Amino acid sequence: MATYKVTVATGDMVEAGTNNFISITLVGSYGKSRQTTVPFLFQPGKEKSLSVHCEQDLGPIVLIRLHKWRLFLEDAWFCKDVRVTAPNGTLYRFPCYQWLEGVTTVEVREGSGKKLVDDKLQLLREHRRRELAARQEAYRWKNFAQGWPRCLSVDSIFELDSNIQFSRIRATNFTGFLIFQGASHFLSGFLLRRTSWNSLDEMRTIFSRTQGRDIGGCLA
DSSP states (O other): OEEEEEEEEEOSSTTOOBSSEEEEEEEESSOBOOOEEOOSOBOTTOEEEEEEEESSOOOSEEEEEEEEEOSSSOOOEEEEEEEEEOTTSOEEEEEEEEEEOSSEEEEEEOSSOOOGGGOOSHHHHHHHHHHHHHHHHHTOEEESSTTSOEEESOSSGGGSOTTTSOOHHHHHHHHHHHHHHHHHHHHTTSTTOOSOOSOHHHHHHHHHHHHHHHHHHHHO
16 A cells, blocks of 8 residues: 655736645556545645555655536636645645646646656657647637738637636726726826817826826835
8 A cells, every 4th residue: 555645736816825625646657546535625825635545565656637627606716826746755846837627637746846758658749638638729810811920720819728718917907007097097197088179288287197106106
């Protein structure tokens, strides 16, 4: 019997945790473990540890499989990383840093950087091939118009996977900044102005007030 200690870390951003079910499979050079459910609720910024029991030594752990499923409501999960300690004390790190949505299985390779020629196992070569095919599917290009630069072959950003879309945190900050700027322009009289500018100096006066508020807010 071989026992592996597994630590699963959830990202610290808002809504990174999940109430859905998460399980893990360890894949080594000599075999794989059974799918083991992580018996915890996942909270943002928290780590959870569990033991995975195997009938035999799996050898060097080359990748892990994270399985996510649900009974009722969907609740996406952002996995930061997974660390696996083997019975002999060897520590394996698996950086994930991605959202898991819906009923899905995600394979994550061990974190040491390797080239294609370093993949001695057929399992790793096949994983690399599937990962490349998935990237090519996600980043398909099309011509928007003749003479224009090429763009992603989607009609809306909502068709993209969450891991490709603009960061939720940055999007929230960007929206908040737009609201702040709109309020500043409203208070300065810029948005409600119905007459033409009398001079460039008048325009400079309006925008210098707005910039002063922005700088003051940043310093505060």
